[in-house]
Structure formats: C-alpha cells, structure tokens
Amino acid sequence: MILTTTFVCFCLASAFNYFRTRRQRLMIRNLKGPFTWPLMGAMHKLLLLSPKNFFKCSTEYLTKYGSLSRCWVFHRLFIPLADMELSRQLLESETHLETGYELMKDWLEGGILMCQPDQCQRRHGLISGLFGNGNLEQLMELCRQQAEKLYQKLLDKSDQKVFDIWDTVAPNVLELMVRTTCGANPSEEYAKNLADLAELYRQRFLSLQSANRFNYWLSSPFMRRRQNRLIRSLNEEHQDLIARHQKQNKLKNGIVLVEDNLEPLPEKWHESLLDTILKSRDPELTPEEICGELNTCNYLGYLLCSSALCFALVTIARNPSVQQRCWEELRLAQNKDGGWDLEKLPYLEAVLQETLRLYPPQVIVGRQFKKDFPYTHSIVGDGELPFGSEIYINLYELQRNENRYSNANHFDAERFLGSSPELLSFSLGPRCCPAKNFSIRLLKTLLAPIITQFELLPYGDELRLDLRLILGSFNGFQLALRPRKSVYNP
Numbered sequence: 001m002i003l004t005t006t007f008v009c010f011c012l013a014s015a016f017n018y019f020r021t022r023r024q025r026l027m028i029r030n031l032k033g034p035f036t037w038p039l040m041g042a043m044h045k046l047l048l049l050s051p052k053n054f055f056k057c058s059t060e061y062l063t064k065y066g067s068l069s070r071c072w073v074f075h076r077l078f079i080p081l082a083d084m085e086l087s088r089q090l091l092e093s094e095t096h097l098e099t100g101y102e103l104m105k106d107w108l109e110g111g112i113l114m115c116q117p118d119q120c121q122r123r124h125g126l127i128s129g130l131f132g133n134g135n136l137e138q139l140m141e142l143c144r145q146q147a148e149k150l151y152q153k154l155l156d157k158s159d160q161k162v163f164d165i166w167d168t169v170a171p172n173v174l175e176l177m178v179r180t181t182c183g184a185n186p187s188e189e190y191a192k193n194l195a196d197l198a199e200l201y202r203q204r205f206l207s208l209q210s211a212n213r214f215n216y217w218l219s220s221p222f223m224r225r226r227q228n229r230l231i232r233s234l235n236e237e238h239q240d241l242i243a244r245h246q247k248q249n250k251l252k253n254g255i256v257l258v259e260d261n262l263e264p265l266p267e268k269w270h271e272s273l274l275d276t277i278l279k280s281r282d283p284e285l286t287p288e289e290i291c292g293e294l295n296t297c298n299y300l301g302y303l304l305c306s307s308a309l310c311f312a313l314v315t316i317a318r319n320p321s322v323q324q325r326c327w328e329e330l331r332l333a334q335n336k337d338g339g340w341d342l343e344k345l346p347y348l349e350a351v352l353q354e355t356l357r358l359y360p361p362q363v364i365v366g367r368q369f370k371k372d373f374p375y376t377h378s379i380v381g382d383g384e385l386p387f388g389s390e391i392y393i394n395l396y397e398l399q400r401n402e403n404r405y406s407n408a409n410h411f412d413a414e415r416f417l418g419s420s421p422e423l424l425s426f427s428l429g430p431r432c433c434p435a436k437n438f439s440i441r442l443l444k445t446l447l448a449p450i451i452t453q454f455e456l457l458p459y460g461d462e463l464r465l466d467l468r469l470i471l472g473s474f475n476g477f478q479l480a481l482r483p484r485k486s487v488y489n490p
C-alpha cells in the first residue's frame with residue numbers, strides 16, 4: 001500500500017514537473033546535456049560534485065556536452081556556459097541583470113548583489129564613486145601602509161622554510177578592506193567574525209546540506225545559529241559606525257546634541273565606502289541596505305583579493321625568469337621616497353592579468369533569467385534561452401580555451417603586453433566589478449615590497465585547486481622566502 005502510494009505520488013509529481021517545464025524543454029532542444037531522470041533530473045551530477053573534484057568534473061562535463069549545455073535538477077534548469085561569444089552577449093546585456101546569490105542571502109541581503117535590477121545601476125555608480133579619481137590616491141596610501149605591515153609580517157617567515165602564505169596575506173587584506181569600506185581599523189572581534197563567517201560560507205558552498213535554504217534550515221541548526229550570530233555581531237558594529245558618522249556630521253553642521261557615549265570616529269585621510277554612501281542622498285539607503293553594502297564589499301574584496309594575491313605569489317615563486325623581470329622592473333620604478341610608480345609597471349600588471357586568467361578568483365558568474373534571452377552565435381547558431389533558467393559562466397574553463405588563448409594552460413605574461421586578449425575575471429558589462437582598477441593597483445602595491453625585498457622560492461607542494469566559494473588550493477599556497485642580499489635603495 002505504502003509502495004503503491006509512493007509510486008503514484010512520484011508519477012503525479014513527475015507528470016506535473018514535465019508539464020510545468022514543457023516550454024523550457026522545447027526552447028532548449030538544441031542543447032546537449034546529461035540524462036534527465038523523471039522528477040530528479042540530473043541530480044546525480046550534482047551529488048558527485050565536491051570542492052575538490054569540481055575542476056576535474058567540469059572539464060569532463062564540457063568535453064562531453066560542449067561549452068553551452070543544459071542540466072535539469074528537479075524543476076530547475078541550469079545552463080553551464082564556457083563560451084566567450086555567448087558570455088559576452090549575456091554579460092553586456094542591459095536586461096538580464098539578476099545575479100542569483102541565494103546562498104549568501106542572509107549575509108549580503110540589502111547589498112548590490114541582492115538588490116532589484118532597477119536599483120543596481122545606481123548602487124554600482126555609488127560604489128564606483130568610492131574608487132573615483134578624487135579618492136583613489138588616498139586609498140593607495142592606505143594600501144601602501146598595509147603593504148608595509150604585510151612586509152613586516154613576512155620578515156618573520158623569511159627563513160627559507162615552507163609555509164602557507166594565505167595565513168599571512170588574508171588577515172592583512174581583510175584589514176585593508178575594512179579600512180576601505182568602514183573607514184576604521186577592524187576591532188579584533190570584528191576581524192575574527194568576518195574571517196569566521198567567510199569560512200563558514202566557504203564550507204557551505206557545494207555541500208549537500210546547503211543545497212537550498214530549506215535543507216540548510218533543517219539539517220544544520222547549529223551552523224545556522226553560529227552564522228546568524230556572526231552576521232548580527234558584524235552588523236551591530238556597522239550600526240554603531242553609522243551612528244558615530246551621523247553624530248559627527250551633525251556636530252560639523254553645528255547641531256548641538258544630547259550627551260551620549262558614542263566614541264568619536266578615528267582620524268583618516270581617505271573617504272570610506274560608508275562616507276560615500278552616507279553622503280549620497282538619491283535616495284538615502286536604509287541602515288539595513290548600508291550594512292548589506294558594507295558586507296558585500298568586505299566579502300568580495302577580502303576573499304577575491306586574497307585569492308588573487310596568493311596565486312600571484314605562488315606563480316611568481318615558481319617562475320624564476322618572471323620573478324627576475326618583475327624585480328628589475330620594480331627597481332626602475334622605485335621613487336625617491338621608497339614607493340613605486342604604479343604606471344611604470346606594465347610587466348607586473350601583465351603578470352597579474354595572466355594570473356587572473358589562469359586562476360580567476362571568482363570562478364563562476366551567475367545570471368538568472370526573468371525573461372527569455374535570444375542569442376546569436378557563430379558556431380551554435382541562433383537560439384533562445386528560456387525565462388527561469390540559471391546560467392553559470394565558468395570563467396576558469398572559458399579562459400583556458402585553446403581556441404582563444406594559444407598554449408592556454410601555460411603561464412605566459414607576455415600575452416598581456418601589447419594587444420591584450422580578453423579577460424573576464426572582473427566580469428563585463430553593467431554588473432562588472434566596480435573595483436577593477438583599484439584591485440589591480442592594490443595587488444601591485446602589496447606585491448612590490450615583497451618582490452623587492454624577498455626572493456620567492458618555489459618550495460613546497462604544488463597547488464591543488466579547489467572551489468569553495470572562491471578559487472583556492474586545498475593544500476594551501478606553499479612557498480618559502482629568502483631576504484634579498486642587495487636591495488636597491490636609491
């Protein structure tokens with residue numbers, strides 16, 4: 001009896017699902033994809049996926065089904081994409097702007113990645129304003145200070161012993177990001193909470209219990225409680241900062257205030273994201289939206305810049321001729337005050353771009369369709385992807401395509417000198433990274449003293465790539481450092 005009822009329910013649900021997705025199925029008949037079981041679709045493909053085997057599986061998948069395919073999981077239609085022509089059309093579209101960061105909702109709610117498409121242009125402008133000409137030089141001074149701190153920390157590690165450079169780089173980048181966004185040094189507790197929360201979300205990524213919100217709610221009550229506690233405590237500090245800002249602004253405008261115990265804000269010479277947001281009044285963001293924006297930039301800036309910097313350091317350590325050329329270029333670009341003229345570092349910039357091509361910190365760029373997406377393609381032909389589908393652009397595969405990049409898996413910074421090939425690591429179009437230029441300058445500034453003062457030694461294990469929210473290496477970023485004998489001091 002139980003078996004029969006289960007069987008009948010299964011058949012009814014499958015039939016319902018079939019009719020519900022009929023239009024989408026008809027529209028993507030031209031796409032190949034894995035076998036679709038009734039109701040469950042190609043669930044087996046996702047069940048086998050883990051952070052460690054992601055790249056092996058995705059390469060096999062693309063070889064089998066091509067760079068534009070379809071994969072059903074229950075009623076959801078996933079479109080894995082690793083084709084430059086189509087990715088460009090999609091990313092440059094002004095219509096398809098939904099990014100779909102469901103996993104991060106509790107943390108990033110209210111921020112740009114979660115806002116309605118009609119708001120994202122304004123929010124994008126707001127964040128881009130932070131990195132505008134008026135403030136960029138001041139932010140670079142912040143980066144220079146942080147570079148000095150990083151160099152001092154690395155001095156303790158320069159005994160030629162192998163270590164994981166992530167452990168030193170990541171806390172430093174975190175501090176820099178919080179100073180950029182919140183305008184104050186993070187308290188020890190804030191820094192720990194932010195790092196812990198990022199780690200918690202990295203664990204959740206591609207794990208079965210977090211496949212959707214309901215699963216997570218049901219299966220991981222302790223993790224969920226910890227997550228909510230961390231988010232709450234970060235946002236409490238944000239709210240406190242907002243209150244202190246507002247008090248300071250009122251005092252500046254000569255408004256007399258009732259005594260309170262809010263501490264004055266620390267002195268600073270740059271404009272932070274919080275300043276930019278509070279200054280903007282078209283229309284004013286709510287405190288929840290401000291917290292969402294700070295969380296979004298802290299999360300993206302901290303993890304993506306840390307990943308980029310670690311991959312760059314390991315790559316430079318493992319390519320002695322690249323290291324030598326960077327060192328020589330840096331010597332020539334050093335100013336009298338000991339800093340570097342960032343404009344005179346084209347080779348280092350090419351090294352960073354090549355690193356970002358081979359190791360894009362954000363591997364997947366997602367879009368969710370709220371309307372059909374008509375496309376034209378020189379090889380696949382014309383077609384239309386249906387409303388409701390979820391597109392996942394795989395930047396890692398896309399930027400290692402032999403047809404686009406000669407000797408694609410080989411590190412060759414020279415390809416970015418002169419007429420550069422296309423690089424999508426910061427995405428494209430209306431939702432591209434608003435901090436692209438800032439990030440490249442930040443990476444150059446942090447790398448400069450390290451390469452000048454230390455020899456990076458290619459010791460330790462090779463990178464073993466994994467995907468836990470961002471591109472990482474599951475055996476860490478191993479290398480060793482030796483102080484250089486003769487450092488050029490003009």
Ligand code: HEM
Nearest residue numbers: 099124297300301304305308362425426427431433435439
């Ligand atoms: C090497 C460093 C970085 C890389 C590789 C990178 C990459 C990206 C990519 C690929 C996107 C597009 C996401 C999507 O379309 O779903 C993006 C968006 C974004 N990035 Fe970055 N990013 C970096 C650094 C930063 C930093 C330092 C910040 C802020 C301080 C930042 C803030 C943002 C924001 C706010 C967005 C969302 C833009 C929007 O949705 O309109 N990023 N980034």
